[in-house]
Amino acid sequence: MSTESDEPESSSVLFIDDDPDIVKAARLLLMREGIAVTGAASPDAAWPLLAGRSFDVILLDLNFARGQTSGAEGFAMLDRLLAADRNAIIVVVTGHSGINIAVQAMRAGASDFVIKPWNNERLVATVQRATDLRRAKTKAAPDIAANTEDRLLLGEDASIVRARDTIARVAPTGAAVLIQGPAGSGKSLAARALHHASALADQPLVTLAAGTPLSDADIIDAAARARGATLLIEDVGELGAALQPTLARALSDVRVIATSCEARAELKARLDKDLLYRLNTIEITLPPLGQRGGDALLLARHFLALFAGRYGKPAKALTYEAEEAIAADSWPDDVRGLRQAMERAVLLGTGEEHGVDDFGFAIDDDDHRPRAIAADLNLTRSEKVLVEAALKRHNFNVSRAAKDLGLTRAALYRRMAKYEL
Ligand SMILES: Nc1ncnc2c1ncn2[C@@H]1O[C@H](COP(=O)(O)OP(=O)(O)OP(=O)(O)O)[C@@H](O)[C@H]1O
Numbered sequence: 001m002s003t004e005s006d007e008p009e010s011s012s013v014l015f016i017d018d019d020p021d022i023v024k025a026a027r028l029l030l031m032r033e034g035i036a037v038t039g040a041a042s043p044d045a046a047w048p049l050l051a052g053r054s055f056d057v058i059l060l061d062l063n064f065a066r067g068q069t070s071g072a073e074g075f076a077m078l079d080r081l082l083a084a085d086r087n088a089i090i091v092v093v094t095g096h097s098g099i100n101i102a103v104q105a106m107r108a109g110a111s112d113f114v115i116k117p118w119n120n121e122r123l124v125a126t127v128q129r130a131t132d133l134r135r136a137k138t139k140a141a142p143d144i145a146a147n148t149e150d151r152l153l154l155g156e157d158a159s160i161v162r163a164r165d166t167i168a169r170v171a172p173t174g175a176a177v178l179i180q181g182p183a184g185s186g187k188s189l190a191a192r193a194l195h196h197a198s199a200l201a202d203q204p205l206v207t208l209a210a211g212t213p214l215s216d217a218d219i220i221d222a223a224a225r226a227r228g229a230t231l232l233i234e235d236v237g238e239l240g241a242a243l244q245p246t247l248a249r250a251l252s253d254v255r256v257i258a259t260s261c262e263a264r265a266e267l268k269a270r271l272d273k274d275l276l277y278r279l280n281t282i283e284i285t286l287p288p289l290g291q292r293g294g295d296a297l298l299l300a301r302h303f304l305a306l307f308a309g310r311y312g313k314p315a316k317a318l319t320y321e322a323e324e325a326i327a328a329d330s331w332p333d334d335v336r337g338l339r340q341a342m343e344r345a346v347l348l349g350t351g352e353e354h355g356v357d358d359f360g361f362a363i364d365d366d367d368h369r370p371r372a373i374a375a376d377l378n379l380t381r382s383e384k385v386l387v388e389a390a391l392k393r394h395n396f397n398v399s400r401a402a403k404d405l406g407l408t409r410a411a412l413y414r415r416m417a418k419y420e421l
Contacts, residue, residue, distance in 0.1 A: 010034040011131040012053075016046045016077065017061035017093065022116070026059065026123065033124050035131070043077040044298070047154055048305030050084070057130040058090045059114070062101060071101045075108060082109045083168045083197050084151045089134040091126060093118075151193045153186055154302055157292035163190060163284050170282050171197035176256040178236075178279050180263060181286030184336030187259035190284060191232050200255055203229035211238035216246045223250035230255040236279065237262040237270050244272035251278055289338060290330035294388045299335060300326045303342035304354065313346050319355045320404075323393070326359065327385040384419040387412070391421060 013030060015023045015037050023039035030037050038055070040046035042064055049055075058081060062074030074092065081088050091112045092105040102113035111133060112126055153164055170177060171194050179187045195205045206226035208219065210233055223231060231251070233239075236258040239247065258279045260267055268276065289296055300318070308315040318326070331338050345358035387405065394400040402412040415421075 011056040013037045013057045014055040015059040016040045018064050048302050051306050056134045061093045087137045089130045151196045155295040157295045159287050167194045174255050176281040179259045179284045182288050184334035185286040191257045205230050207232045209234050211235035219247050226254045233258040236260050237267050244275045248275040289334045297327045303339050307343045307346035317353050319353045322356045323389045387415050
């Protein structure tokens, strides 16, 4: 938001670095220049902050895991940040030995780099330059400063990593993309992410809701408005047979993204061949949340932090039982249902932590385990989920996680290898 004042506008920095002392040093230094620094200890911890607001500059450490020097995690984050906001201003932070890596990062889209330990004056100058660059870009395209919640397809399950990768690769091409998945699984979000990452991001995204009553004229009108831009056809499998040829004919000079709850075979039976051919050059499938491993827990934490920020409530941790129940639930209303459950918990939860009661899970009276776990007969999956939850809870400290799980360190390491954690 711009302010009418002679004072220079203060700027905001998100510093993603696992070393709290480094973040603190930057905060104290930059504060004197009117620059506010928010810290995030890991890429995971950064997303809820990014979803809730926008930052002028992102300082990104490239190495997170202890002893890592390849920068792989930082590069992955750099790609994701730029996919979420192609005008993000990212300054990578690296040690002396990482100059080559910093140069590679700039080739990959970073705006600048800082070498640790830094020279104070140089850090201030770099951040100020980066802020100016952001301001210039924001002026050119005012909507980029809007919060990025509608572009972040979060998750670490292989299916979501693949979906993000496909989005990043096909967005600039203009190819037609069909996104399949159950209701509430993130199809519209994926479509918007695709649009924002495309060369047509500055043009409108026209939506045609195929599941609502439509006439030929509605279809022709939507396609005309989307000419030279992108048409999002939601629930394309619901489109009446009589209207399908009209749509197929109207889709010239339009980038098409379609979503469908139906799987491919069903869609094939329902849709006119020409229309399907026009829609499914590239297919992206979003599996139900209950089949995405640890993503339910990751998303739950994300939404809790997001809503805590939005409603000005304290950020609370989840109890162990609540984590287990969230990880093991089948989430019939998918991500939408989980999102609502987390919003309700933030608004209504009264305890110091979010417990199972905040989410309407019932505890089994016999073994004091959440019922959702008892109902899940897939032992392998439950074990993976529990191991992952314990590791995350203890910030990947293996000794503490092993103790929590009642395992020896060796037994935990074996399971981590088995589940590729
Ligand atoms: N991977 C994700 N990361 C973050 N938020 C998500 C994710 N997936 C879904 N959401 C959020 O969950 C809600 C439901 O997602 P969305 O509307 O995209 O689902 P949909 O599959 O299009 O549903 P429908 O078929 O009912 O239209 C939205 O608020 C969306 O932002």
